Amino acid sequence: MAKKNTKQKSIEESLWDAANKLRGKVESSEYKHVVLGLIFLKFTSDKFEKRKQELIAEGKEKYVDMVEFYTMNNVFFLAPESRWSYIMENAKQDDIAIKIDTALFTVEKNNPSLKGALPDNYFSRLNMDASKLSALLDTVNNIDTIADNEEDIVGRVYEYFLGKFAASEGKGGGEFYTPKSVVKLIAEMLEPYKGKIYDPACGSGGMFVQSIKFIESHNGNKKDISIYGQEYTATTYKLAKMNLAIRGINANLGDVPADTFFKDQHPDLKADFIMANPPFNQKGWRADNELTDDPRWRGYDVPPTGNANYAWILNMISKLSENGTAGFVLANGSMSSNTSGEGELRKKFIENDLVDCMIALPGQLFYTTQIPVCLWFMTKNKKGGNATGSNFRNREGETLFIDARNMGTMLDRTHKELTDDDIAEITNTYHNWRNKPVTSSDSEQSEELYRDVAGYCKSATLEEIKKNDYILTPGRYVGIAAEEDDGIPFEEKMTELSQTLFAQMNEAAELDQTIRENLKLLGYE
Secondary structure, three states: OOOOOOOOOOHHHHHHHHHHOOEOOEOHHHHHHHHHHHHHHHHHHHHHHHHHHHHHHOOOHHHOOOOHHHHOOOOOOOOHHHOHHHHHHOOOOOOHHHHHHHHHHHHHHHOHHHOOOOOOOHHHHHOOOHHHHHHHHHHHHOOOOOOOOOOHHHHHHHHHHHHHHHHHHOOOOOOOOOOHHHHHHHHHHHOOOOEEEEEOOOOOOHHHHHHHHHHHHOOOOHHHEEEEEOOOOHHHHHHHHHHHHOOOOOEEOOOOOOOOOOOOOOOOOOEEEEEEOOOOOOOOOOOOOOOOOOHHHOOOOOOOOOOOHHHHHHHHHHHEEEEEEEEEEEEHHHHOOOHHHHHHHHHHHHHOOOEEEEEEOOOOOOOOOOOOEEEEEEEOOOOOEOOOOOEOOOOOOEEEEEEOOOOOEEOOOOOEEOOHHHHHHHHHHHHHHHHOOEEOOOOOOOOOOEEOEOOOEEEEEHHHHHHOOOOOOOHHHHOOOOOOOOOOOHHHHHHHHHHHHHHHHHHHHHHHHHHHHHHHHOOOO
16 A cells, blocks of 8 residues: 655644644744743753763863853853753653743853843743643654754744744734845845944844854854844843844843833944844834934934834934944835925935935735835945945945845745845845946946846936935836837737727627526516
């Protein structure tokens, strides 16, 4: 008898199914905290045990309980009650939730870099069914978290759960989650090889993780960067700290979760790269009499109270180093709005020559909103250099516009993502424009040159932007793509289209008559 071919479930799917069994006592919005807390505990335990065995193999048994011999290798020291083996020994006990909370508390207490990162008495408060929690522990126990290049498996689980949660909860539930393809595009555009990276609305830390992935994929050294961020929501702040800790990424996210505008925890920071996806069209972010003298607005008008988009932009401009570059996501309205002085602020950005590139993105990229979005890229220095020492051409008085609305591939009926080819095309267009001489659009295309492409990209001057009332919507500049002539004469096309139309009109008339007759049979003449 032929063996039935069944698709094996991925680790991520198995974890989601196990978490789903908690439904009733635990909402799906809580799954990520439950599962990611356990994954963190398992991962840190696996690394601890590996380091412990290394010490024993080196003949250093007397040092296995000394914290310094773990932290020197970027490994968290775990007391006996914090180790995964202890959790699994007690997995069937009724007080297992208390033991998990104790383990997490002890890990944080013994490792200062985790201060404020781990759930506090979280498992006890949820009052979960002990048998279902035990089943979830069994699933987590089957994951070898350090088998595949150490952080990869854990990172996959993090990304899956954050995305799954955003998709299942919809608007308002996954505001901290930026689609991976969008984050990757920003990282590839900016090329953050070394220097200070800042995200003023860092969510779960996705921008930082993608920056590290970019550096590693290009054979760079993650020790060459310093990470700074801030996050307002307490639970998301904890997620970010865990997300970075499991990947061995040191970051300064501030001492506490806090509002970036009212409690700026990096007031003197000058960042080389800023990557962000701040809340879209945030209303009522300050009262009329608040923050009016804030130094971040210096040289500009005070941003309006009704929408924080331009407050976020001004915050980022104030944090840029002399050669710094920022790439961030905003709602499309930010490119053209004239409400409450936003048009005047945008005019100043343009006249100060800060806007390097504008990209219109396709719709349906985000799980949590259908608002069309765009990417802004701003720089303090268009003359040629940047923080990594790269030499670019002088781009003073120029801005690149890219219309990528027709790019992307549908993942399902409602969601789309940018493919690696899409990201490479957009990135290469920007890098060629930034790095190489600009040629006229009718010149022969060369890999060494940038050229305008109708319907896709346009290098515009400050004068052209002025003529368009300082509106930064790419569609205003790139024009319409030329359609290829199919070689069929107009008369022939018109005859064929007319015949099709007449046939459809006759068919419609026949259908109308059939409907009338059916109504007549029913007594409705």
